[in-house]
Every structure is written in C-alpha cells, then in structure tokens.
Amino acid sequence: MNLGNEYLRIVIERFKDVKSLGEKTMTQLSEEELHWTYNNESNSVAIIVKHLSGNMVSRWTDFLTSDGEKQYRKRDEEFRDDISSKTELITIWEKGWKVLIDTLTSLSEQDLLKHIYIRGERHLVLEAIERQMAHYAYHVGQIVYIGKQLKDSTWKSLSIPKGESEEYLKEMLEKHKGK
Numbered sequence: 001m002n003l004g005n006e007y008l009r010i011v012i013e014r015f016k017d018v019k020s021l022g023e024k025t026m027t028q029l030s031e032e033e034l035h036w037t038y039n040n041e042s043n044s045v046a047i048i049v050k051h052l053s054g055n056m057v058s059r060w061t062d063f064l065t066s067d068g069e070k071q072y073r074k075r076d077e078e079f080r081d082d083i084s085s086k087t088e089l090i091t092i093w094e095k096g097w098k099v100l101i102d103t104l105t106s107l108s109e110q111d112l113l114k115h116i117y118i119r120g121e122r123h124l125v126l127e128a129i130e131r132q133m134a135h136y137a138y139h140v141g142q143i144v145y146i147g148k149q150l151k152d153s154t155w156k157s158l159s160i161p162k163g164e165s166e167e168y169l170k171e172m173l174e175k176h177k178g179k
Contacts, residue, residue: 011129012104015136019097022049022140024158025147026093031086044081045146048139049089051078053096059118059132060103061179064111068118068128104129121125 024044026034034045043051054075060070089156112126123131148155160168 006111007112007126008104008107008109011133012101014055015097015100017103018133018137018140021158022093022143024085024156025144026089028147028151028154028156033147034086034089035081035083035144036150038149043079043142045143046083046089047079047081047143048143049093050080050083051075052136052139053092054078055132055135056096056100059128060099063103063107064114064116067120068116100132115144 029045037044054073058070058073061070083092102123106131107125112124112129114125116125116128117123118128118131144158167179
C-alpha cells in the first residue's frame, strides 16, 4: 500500500462526502429558500455556492503551476446574489467541484510534498489540500445549517436522525461483524 496514493483516495472520498451534504441540502430547498438570508450580513445558499465555486476554480486550475488566487477571479462579485435559477446554481456548483476532483485525481504521491502558492504564500500540496478541505467543509456546514433552519420539522436528516443513535450503532456493528 502506498501512503500518498491512499491519502489521495481518502481525501477525494471526503471531498465527495462534503459535496453530497451540500447537494442533499439544496435538493430540499425551494428556489426562494436558496436566496434566503437571516440579515444583511448573512450569505444565502446561492452566495455560498458562488463563493465555493469561484474559490475552487481559482485554487485548482493549474494547481501545481500557478498561484491559487488567479488574476481573473473576482472574489467580491461572488458575494452578490445574482443567480437566476436553481439550474444555474447547480451548474455553478458542479463547475467548481469538477475542477477540484479532476485536479485531485491527477495528483500522485510525489506531488504531495511539492510547493504551490496561494496569494503568494507557499504551501505544501498536502497542506493546501487540507486548507481547502477545512474551507469547503466550513461553507457546506453553513449551507446545511441554513437548510435545517428553513425546513424545521420537514428537514430530512443527512446523518443519524435524533433519537436513533443506538439503533444506528447496532445496525453498523451487525453490518461489520466478522470483517
């Protein structure tokens, strides 16, 4: 087993898990709810999606050869809610994730200890991956939180529903018995 390749396999799986949480939340939300904000300082799901995608396209395009903050990125524009439809929102979402997953899939163990730059700051590739995992999980967590607030009692749990922990544990232990 190769440690670097195993790490890349695991981290790609984790990024896909984070992506799935966002998608399962957005599926539960109406067009109007995707644009809801608590107050003027809050971001809507639509804004968070624009920001995530903009970040992903910037960070992961030409990942090993150019600074992760691309000249063409207009970060401040990511915080304007000008998305016209849920279809457009999903297209923007998918664009960012595709660049990320394609780039991670192209990396090898030897790449993990190379250096890349984000806003002129030097990072090991391994460090940059972890930095972005934390950033994306943070924002997808915001999306899930907004979804739970909006859906209230109609929210469909994305993990173990409240009050079902023991039942879930028993199922998991039975499933993995003897493995």
